[in-house]
Amino acid sequence: MSPTLQKGGSRSETRLLSTILLLAICLTLAPVLRLLIEGVTDQGAPSLSRIDTVLAQPATLSALRHSLITAGLGTLVSLVLGSAFAFLVALTDLRAKAALVFCLMIPMMIPPQITALSWTQIMGPSSVLLKTLGIAPPLGAPQPLYSPEGIIFLLGIQHMSIVFLTLRAGLRAIPQDVVEAARISGARGLRTWWQVIMPLTLPSLAAGTAITFVTALGNFGIPAMLGIPAGYVTLPTLVYQKLAGMGTGVLAEVSVLAMLIGAVAVTGILIQRFFQSRQKIHLVGSTSRPLAIPLGAARLPVEALLWAVVFAILVLPMFGLLATSLVPAYGVPLRLDTVTLASWNDVLFRQPVTARAFVNSFSLASGAAVVLMLICLPLAWLMERHPTRLSRLFDSLLDLPYALPGVVLSISMILLLIKLPFTDATLYGTIWIIFLAYLARFFAVMFRPVQASLKQLDPAMAEAAQSVGAGLFQRLRDVILPLSAPAAAAGAILVFLTAFNELTVSALLWSSGTETLGVVIFNLDDSGDTAMASALAMTIVLVVMALMGLIQLVSRRFPKGVVPWQT
Amino acid sequence: MADIEIASLGKLFAGTPALQDITTRFEDGEFIALLGPSGCGKTTLLRLLAGFEMPSSGRLSIGGRDMATATTMVPPEDRNIGFVFQSYALWPHMSVRRNVSYPLEIRKLTKPEIADRTEAALAATGLTAYADRMPSDLSGGQRQRVALARCLVSDPDAVLLDEPLANLDVALRASMQTVFTDFHKRTGATMVYVTHDQAEAMAMADRIAVMDQGRIQQFDTPQTLYERPKNRFVAEFVGRGTVVPVNAVEHRESQLHADVLGTRIAIRSDATTGISHVCLRPENLSISETGDLRAKVARVTYLGGKYLLETVSACGTRLLAETRAKFEVGTQLGLTITTPWAFSED
Numbered sequence: 001m002s003p004t005l006q007k008g009g010s011r012s013e014t015r016l017l018s019t020i021l022l023l024a025i026c027l028t029l030a031p032v033l034r035l036l037i038e039g040v041t042d043q044g045a046p047s048l049s050r051i052d053t054v055l056a057q058p059a060t061l062s063a064l065r066h067s068l069i070t071a072g073l074g075t076l077v078s079l080v081l082g083s084a085f086a087f088l089v090a091l092t093d094l095r096a097k098a099a100l101v102f103c104l105m106i107p108m109m110i111p112p113q114i115t116a117l118s119w120t121q122i123m124g125p126s127s128v129l130l131k132t133l134g135i136a137p138p139l140g141a142p143q144p145l146y147s148p149e150g151i152i153f154l155l156g157i158q159h160m161s162i163v164f165l166t167l168r169a170g171l172r173a174i175p176q177d178v179v180e181a182a183r184i185s186g187a188r189g190l191r192t193w194w195q196v197i198m199p200l201t202l203p204s205l206a207a208g209t210a211i212t213f214v215t216a217l218g219n220f221g222i223p224a225m226l227g228i229p230a231g232y233v234t235l236p237t238l239v240y241q242k243l244a245g246m247g248t249g250v251l252a253e254v255s256v257l258a259m260l261i262g263a264v265a266v267t268g269i270l271i272q273r274f275f276q277s278r279q280k281i282h283l284v285g286s287t288s289r290p291l292a293i294p295l296g297a298a299r300l301p302v303e304a305l306l307w308a309v310v311f312a313i314l315v316l317p318m319f320g321l322l323a324t325s326l327v328p329a330y331g332v333p334l335r336l337d338t339v340t341l342a343s344w345n346d347v348l349f350r351q352p353v354t355a356r357a358f359v360n361s362f363s364l365a366s367g368a369a370v371v372l373m374l375i376c377l378p379l380a381w382l383m384e385r386h387p388t389r390l391s392r393l394f395d396s397l398l399d400l401p402y403a404l405p406g407v408v409l410s411i412s413m414i415l416l417l418i419k420l421p422f423t424d425a426t427l428y429g430t431i432w433i434i435f436l437a438y439l440a441r442f443f444a445v446m447f448r449p450v451q452a453s454l455k456q457l458d459p460a461m462a463e464a465a466q467s468v469g470a471g472l473f474q475r476l477r478d479v480i481l482p483l484s485a486p487a488a489a490a491g492a493i494l495v496f497l498t499a500f501n502e503l504t505v506s507a508l509l510w511s512s513g514t515e516t517l518g519v520v521i522f523n524l525d526d527s528g529d530t531a532m533a534s535a536l537a538m539t540i541v542l543v544v545m546a547l548m549g550l551i552q553l554v555s556r557r558f559p560k561g562v563v564p565w566q567t
Numbered sequence: 568m569a570d571i572e573i574a575s576l577g578k579l580f581a582g583t584p585a586l587q588d589i590t591t592r593f594e595d596g597e598f599i600a601l602l603g604p605s606g607c608g609k610t611t612l613l614r615l616l617a618g619f620e621m622p623s624s625g626r627l628s629i630g631g632r633d634m635a636t637a638t639t640m641v642p643p644e645d646r647n648i649g650f651v652f653q654s655y656a657l658w659p660h661m662s663v664r665r666n667v668s669y670p671l672e673i674r675k676l677t678k679p680e681i682a683d684r685t686e687a688a689l690a691a692t693g694l695t696a697y698a699d700r701m702p703s704d705l706s707g708g709q710r711q712r713v714a715l716a717r718c719l720v721s722d723p724d725a726v727l728l729d730e731p732l733a734n735l736d737v738a739l740r741a742s743m744q745t746v747f748t749d750f751h752k753r754t755g756a757t758m759v760y761v762t763h764d765q766a767e768a769m770a771m772a773d774r775i776a777v778m779d780q781g782r783i784q785q786f787d788t789p790q791t792l793y794e795r796p797k798n799r800f801v802a803e804f805v806g807r808g809t810v811v812p813v814n815a816v817e818h819r820e821s822q823l824h825a826d827v828l829g830t831r832i833a834i835r836s837d838a839t840t841g842i843s844h845v846c847l848r849p850e851n852l853s854i855s856e857t858g859d860l861r862a863k864v865a866r867v868t869y870l871g872g873k874y875l876l877e878t879v880s881a882c883g884t885r886l887l888a889e890t891r892a893k894f895e896v897g898t899q900l901g902l903t904i905t906t907p908w909a910f911s912e913d
């Protein structure tokens with residue numbers, strides 16, 4: 001063996017790190033940066049004049065107000081629902097917790113436009129379910145969900161899982177002995193609650209609230225499906241309407257709108273970070289068993305209540321969706337003689353546009369999952385092994401494309417790719433712009449689970465291979481890859497799941513021929529083909545639940561922190 | 568087979584020195600122990616030898632090959648060195664046999680050759696019966712033997728072991744010590760063994776490097792370390808004993824004399840000037856009614872066959888003596904000091 005002298009500790013590793021890190025930064029952060037530049041320049045010169053003009057328009061201000069109202073109150077609804085569930089599930093001796101947690105995760109995984117569609121199917125005068133039951137309001141009565149209250153309510157349900165998950169993680173980290181110590185010192189009942197449990201959970205509650213607000217603010221599906229018919233416009237729908245109505249001519253104007261949403265969102269993200277770091281200080285080194293307060297005689301009633309709520313927010317709307325998908329025409333009641341699979345048949349096998357959308361969404365989602373896995377696996381490992389200032393900076397920013405509202409990312413992608421540098425080519429209108437947007441948006445979804453599992457990996461595993469002569473790629477292939485494969489698989493399924501259903505990004509980036517499933521449902525509903533939209537939505541819900549079930553089944557083999565709904 | 572040559576080696580972590588100015592030589596085939604309290608830099612030195620870390624200063628060569636300086640180094644995968652980790656670092660997704668054969672796959676040996684050498688390594692560590700198990704189905708001692716087999720199989724020039732027995736229970740440690748010494752005898756490889764347990768180091772090593780605060784304090788055979796410590800740290804860290812100051816050292820008729828705890832006695836040392844302290848080990852203290860040094864028994868510990876007496880002298884110094892007879896706490900004794908080892912300490 002001829003020894004090769006190398007400069008630096010392990011040059012091949014640091015070189016590979018720089019290469020992949022650069023690629024990742026271009027993918028995720030370049031679009032955001034591009035948007036920032038667009039906002040503060042006018043024809044190449046630095047200027048804030050454009051911001052002034054757009055902000056002065058009454059439409060902007062009313063959309064901003066609507067966004068803040070719906071996101072704020074929607075967050076409040078999530079907070080009430082999510083924290084009630086979190087406290088009960090995390091702190092008491094309820095039975096079947098795993099099933100409850102799984103069900104509570106489903107709203108988050110179902111795309112918002114399907115949530116909106118399914119709820120409109122159990123309310124209003126033309127609801128097939130209500131007609132079948134004979135309790136539909138008279139024709140001409142308004143659809144109660146086409147209102148700010150409807151948007152607030154559905155945003156609240158859509159995002160309650162976020163509050164639930166963060167708070168539950170915080171609660172589970174409170175060791176039992178902390179509460180026992182309080183009891184020994186003489187504190188009882190509500191006093192332990194207020195003086196011990198609440199102060200310890202406030203940071204996670206605040207962090208969960210902030211990130212829920214950011215997510216609600218960026219939500220496009222719900223305000224689009226419910227707000228546009230009611231003439232109630234929020235910032236994301238305003239951007240959509242301008243871009244859809246007037247094309248890329250208004251790009252400069254919508255960039256400012258996107259920056260406005262981005263600014264509000266970044267404020268929320270910073271608040272969330274602040275509280276998350278506080279939470280870590282509190283709970284360092286707690287290893288004992290989590291709390292389990294006995295509910296005694298109240299257990300059965302509480303369980304019944306919780307499952308009733310799950311039924312109301314999860315199962316009932318799905319029945320509505322199912323009922324609508326089984327009638328021959330929208331508005332016909334469902335009876336034995338009217339039931340038909342015509343809509344299913346139409347939407348799944350006859351419509352060329354849905355077939356195309358299936359192919360598009362499937363290729364985009366699986367392509368994004370594979371490419372992200374190939375980038376994130378070596379990157380996460382190398383960043384763990386050789387932290388540099390740049391890699392730490394990237395680590396703190398890589399969530400941005402996922403946390404920022406989808407319209408912000410879409411506008412950024414258009415700005416970046418509408419005219420490729422040094423050529424006349426454009427990616428706008430092709431499927432590649434959607435693909436690149438997905439890579440940016442779902443980067444964190446793939447990266448974080450892989451990173452969590454690699455952090456728990458003994459660095460000696462790779463060093464042992466190194467000491468017996470394995471080079472960088474042999475180590476990656478034979479040790480790192482197999483050991484982080486479960487996490488990478490979970491990440492890949494999550495990316496697939498989210499990308500398969502995605503609407504917000506593709507709503508602004510699609511063109512004829514590059515429709516995604518999210519866009520097709522939205523358009524079918526928009527053009528009044530509600531039965532077909534419902535059938536397609538049902539199909540997607542089934543795919544989502546099957547994939548979630550798959551993750552759940554193999555989740556015991558994953559390291560801690562890999563599956564987002566298991567802490 | 569290789570000797571290890573270390574010259575002025577130093578390592579800084581974020582500006583703080585973990586190792587300073589290490590200059591020494593490990594001979595070909597030697598069993599070396601690095602002994603020292605936790606945090607003294609043993610692991611750092613071992614990882615520098617392996618190539619997992621790069622030195623901040625100095626140079627290192629193994630078997631005549633330059634391995635590392637502050638600017639260039641041979642990566643670990645090209646050093647042909649075996650490393651046994653405290654956590655064993657067995658690959659959990661590979662069977663015992665695959666764990667052991669992996670180094671040979673990397674070296675691109677032929678299939679039959681890989682099979683032969685793997686079987687031989689498994690047999691030598693008594694693992695043949697467990698070859699098809701996964702590491703998670705093994706006990707601690709068995710895992711340790713797999714780690715050893717994995718590093719034995721590729722015939723390394725030197726084997727580095729980082730506290731390999733720290734995670735095992737006392738009974739297993741004793742039997743694993745024999746496994747290591749047998750392994751050393753059979754392979755003749757240079758072995759560098761890190762431990763904070765002096766009994767372990769004494770039992771196995773040809774020479775022990777006692778380390779403290781990133782420096783080698785003394786590098787000698789176990790016997791020399793015990794009988795002729797170079798400074799206070801080594802005297803107190805290795806074996807039992809008390810270090811006390813000496814006065815009025817004089818050289819008379821090729822014999823050193825000094826005042827120790829108020830009595831004038833003969834002492835031994837390899838230093839001739841600057842002698843400042845002696846190390847009083849139990850062997851240097853005998854109990855007699857007529858002893859010049861009066862002391863009171865403060866604590867008695869049964870060591871099996873003999874007693875360790877912790878006594879406090881009239882001037883308040885704690886002294887350790889060993890006896891076959893039992894004494895009650897509080898008994899007044901006379902102690903005689905015979906030729907203790909002296910050294911200079913600044």
Ligand SMILES: Nc1ncnc2c1ncn2[C@@H]1O[C@H](COP(=O)(O)OP(=O)(O)O)[C@@H](O)[C@H]1O
Nearest residue numbers: 580581585603604605606607608609610611612
């Ligand atoms: N990777 C590292 N980064 C920073 N400091 C380190 C690192 N490794 C070791 N040190 C520091 O160097 C000193 C020596 O550590 P180590 O060699 O592990 O000691 P030992 O193995 O003797 O217990 C310690 O103070 C430790 O904190």
Ligand SMILES: [Mg+2]
Nearest residue numbers: 606609610611
């Ligand atoms: Mg150590």
